Amino acid sequence: MSSELPADCTAILFKQALNKKLHSDLSKKHKNSLTRLYNRFMEFLGDEGRAQPLTSLTTPIIEKFLEQFSSSATHYMNKRRDLGVLFNSASRIIDVNLLTVKKTEPQRIKAKLHQAYEKEQLQPVLDFIKAFHKNLYRCCLLTYGCLLRPHEEVRLLTRKHFKADFTEVHLGGRENKGGRVRMVYVPDYVRAEMECSLSLLRRDDNIFSGKSIPYNESYFSRQWSRAKKELISHGLIYPNQTLYSFRHSAAINVFRRSKDVYLLQKMLGHSSVVVTLKYLRSLGEFNSDELRDAAPIL
Structure with missing residues (x-):
């Protein structure tokens, strides 16, 4: 399918972005997290969305995708961070500074007291x-x-x-x-x-x-x-x-x-x-x- 798509389409750029991260010095846990998010995002976009240029993705589209991770602020912000990593990597490939993910609404994570042993x-x-x-x-x-x-x-x-x-x-x-x-x-x-x-x-x-x-x-x-x-x-x-x-x-x-x-x-x-x-x-x-x-x- 990739050979039929333009080079600036979301599917190709995100795949290239993911591959860059998988060949970097990130931890195995972080790489697995990025891979899972990539698969979820590609599924969310569907065939039509994946074929669109990366620059056509808007903040409302990203926010709609992130809504499915709203079970907790920590879960939401972790997925928002991972999506931002892939998005930034993909945007650097085409040398365009896109703020699509950064403009999404953040959720405030409440600090948790880790109970140490007495x-x-x-x-x-x-x-x-x-x-x-x-x-x-x-x-x-x-x-x-x-x-x-x-x-x-x-x-x-x-x-x-x-x-x-x-x-x-x-x-x-x-x-x-x-x-x-x-x-x-x-x-x-x-x-x-x-x-x-x-x-x-x-x-x-x-x-x-x-x-x-x-x-x-x-x-x-x-x-x-x-x-x-x-x-x-x-x-x-x-x-x-x-x-x-x-x-x-x-x-x-x-x-x-x-x-x-x-x-x-x-x-x-x-x-x-x-x-x-x-x-x-x-x-x-x-x-x-x-x-x-x-x-x-x-």
């Missing part, structure tokens, strides 16, 4: 997980002790990532969300759990699967889903505490002890201190008493 919760939760879910326990330790992201950075760790007698983890720019080379310290309690099994692995073996191929993207999501039901039934966690809460808890622990937001930025692997400040605010770390005490006086 100090007295942390050890009982870890002990319970250790007794029944070995790989999940190690994931929780690495998420907390090294402040690594569980579903990507931790899940994909191999023997070669551990350096200096297992006291450090080194990640390349393509191996972490921040996009920069990252080195994290491995605390003694993490090293004590991991050292024996790491010494038995080959350089490229994944630390959880024991093979060169890691478990799939949903591996720890499924593990946590099963464990969470047990943890809640035993009164060990609250419903809105998650696997990511270990990273949140670690961030709060580091900040409260150091009061150094720049140190925390490095440990979290954030691209800028602004991201870290937003992270702390979303955790509710800046409360009204702290703001009151820090307010300027006359």
Whole structure:
């Protein structure tokens, strides 16, 4: 069909835009998200819409497409962002600055407080997980002790990532969300759990699967889903505490002890201190008493 369509038609330009993104340094998760949105948008346009020039797409058309993602502001804005990525890439191919997606009505996302684990919760939760879910326990330790992201950075760790007698983890720019080379310290309690099994692995073996191929993207999501039901039934966690809460808890622990937001930025692997400040605010770390005490006086 593409050979019968003009070069500036939406179908051809969007396909070229998607291919560019699929061959870029974006994460696999983001690429999959863009692919799904591309398929939905092409289906929405139909044969006639796909054959139209890209410049004929209007903001009302885009808003009508985005209406189907209005179940939540977060869902809507994520799809709006992904469509904007493809639209901008396609418009650059024809060297025309189109603001069609940017002019659509945004939805305001309400900030959510991620509930970290309370100090007295942390050890009982870890002990319970250790007794029944070995790989999940190690994931929780690495998420907390090294402040690594569980579903990507931790899940994909191999023997070669551990350096200096297992006291450090080194990640390349393509191996972490921040996009920069990252080195994290491995605390003694993490090293004590991991050292024996790491010494038995080959350089490229994944630390959880024991093979060169890691478990799939949903591996720890499924593990946590099963464990969470047990943890809640035993009164060990609250419903809105998650696997990511270990990273949140670690961030709060580091900040409260150091009061150094720049140190925390490095440990979290954030691209800028602004991201870290937003992270702390979303955790509710800046409360009204702290703001009151820090307010300027006359």
